[in-house]
Amino acid sequence: MAGAPPPDERPARRVWHDPGGPVVIEGPVEVVMDDGSVVRSDRPVVAVCTCRRSRILPWCDTSHRERPGPAPPSGGRERDAQ
Ligand code: FES
8 A cells, every 4th residue: 555654753863054164963973985984973963074175074174164165176185983
């Protein structure tokens, strides 16, 4: 019988975007990197870089504050979970 799927009982994970900055997510968080590896943060709130300038990708290191504007094409350096 077709119909709507049952509602998901898990609590929704809250995500918000800091304009010009990171996406902030209630942790823990796992991020799948471009190479397929997975990095994890168990912090209660995690800032994921959207500008690609961070020296600790995928996490925001506040580098977006230093030079607003478009991200460089190569992005920043990647780092394992913190
Ligand atoms: S969003 Fe903060 S360093 Fe990229």
